[in-house]
Amino acid sequence: MIDPVILQQGSDWRAQAEVFDEIFFVFLALGTLVGTIVVAYTLWNVYKYRDDGNRSDEDFDAPVVGELPTGQGGPKAKKLFLSFGLSAIVVISLVVYAYGLLLYVEQGPDDGTEGDIEIMVEGYQYGWAYEYPNGHTERGELIVPADQRIDLNITSRDVWHNFGSSDLRIKSDAIPGDHSETWFAVSSEDVEAQGGEATYRVECFELCGPGHSQMKSQVTVIPQDEWEEWYASTGNSSESASVQPAGAGLTAHSGVSA
Template structure:
């Protein structure tokens, strides 16, 4: 009986210490990264309970095992066999019934958490999301805005209606705790109610190609006032852009997610940067040199594998786009402004 008491006390102490260690590491009650959505509250609570049970089960296995290895080891001079023991019906009933109760309890808690995550607000803000290798594009249908940044108002549910232009992606903002696959040919929904103003990032959580690790865009949770201001600014920008060829070209670039592979600031991505691209001489992967002019840009849009810049992957990962001659001319006009 003494051994059972000692082991019981050690199991309790080890459970507490294990849980506190997980908590300090940001894996229990105080999680990292910070919780920034209403849906994350129930998810974090469920995770916290799971960490408590895991700490106990870990201790329940490790402590008796180590205690037995130390206390009941064969001592010097002991040659006889240990005490012969056969099954324990009571113990077998306990370790069958208790796990069943735990499974039922966590099934209920999991269902409750799922219900909290999927609860529908009829006044939710609707935003369309398009994923493609290797960027995200956000469209605000109520205002006719297309952006590479996701701006959402704090304390208001947002429903993202998401689809993919190529392969399966997965929308993941760690601070929101929710992850949702984005599938070609269909729309999936992602509902979130942000509760903490700040700047975050959406990452693709599904391996989607060679530049998968670079597929991240800014997510900004604004106050309602800042959100309304941003919407007004974007509406005005879109209105002015539609008046010029280069402005229409910029809108086409945003709508088709071109900056996911072509940076505007000189940074090397999957494709060549567009900064100072027009008129530049580039060496191709066949050793030839070509000046980047109207003809080359049009050819590259319609047939990306015709001529590939040296040091970039061949065949090109860029899909062949279908644009009218006017749309191609507008894109070229926009590229000419990137100095």
């Protein structure tokens, strides 16, 4: 099993989007390679064993109904068991590899620090509300820092919704009276590539009413120092809402205000 610790990059963690992109690339590359080999071998056999009219029936070693290959019955059986063995190795390796990465995506990174930011997300017909640890609430836009894991605690005010972003590779149910959790992270390199501010579209992936198609939002990722300055200006000063550096610890608020 793949230890999630190997997914660290220094003090940072790999984003879900990077993990899913890697899984897709590995399956695509290996599937293309195996498919090319299988098709090429099949075509070679079609050509080699074609009926050119010069082969007698006595030379044809036809399979017998009910015959089970034992691995010792000549070249045919050995080739069969070799192909089964190689296929089993490839499939089992892929399952172990993908399962380890998907466990990391499901459980999220845990490096023992208290620096993760947990944000409450509440869906309603037809929008999204975000509440930060200091009680500040944003509607329609989630503003977060780069190079930091963002934990989302998701629920709904009215009917079933589904909070998701295709670009960030996150998707989680929003159920009235219940909470689901997911996380994401965006690197500063991705933010710089988008001109210093990265934006990702959020949609509802659960049919929730006539306004479902308009239930959109946005995740905005900005550099850490800019986010700290923005965050310090939000919330109630009596609640000691000043932001702390990454690693200092931010705890979740009890819920999203109506």
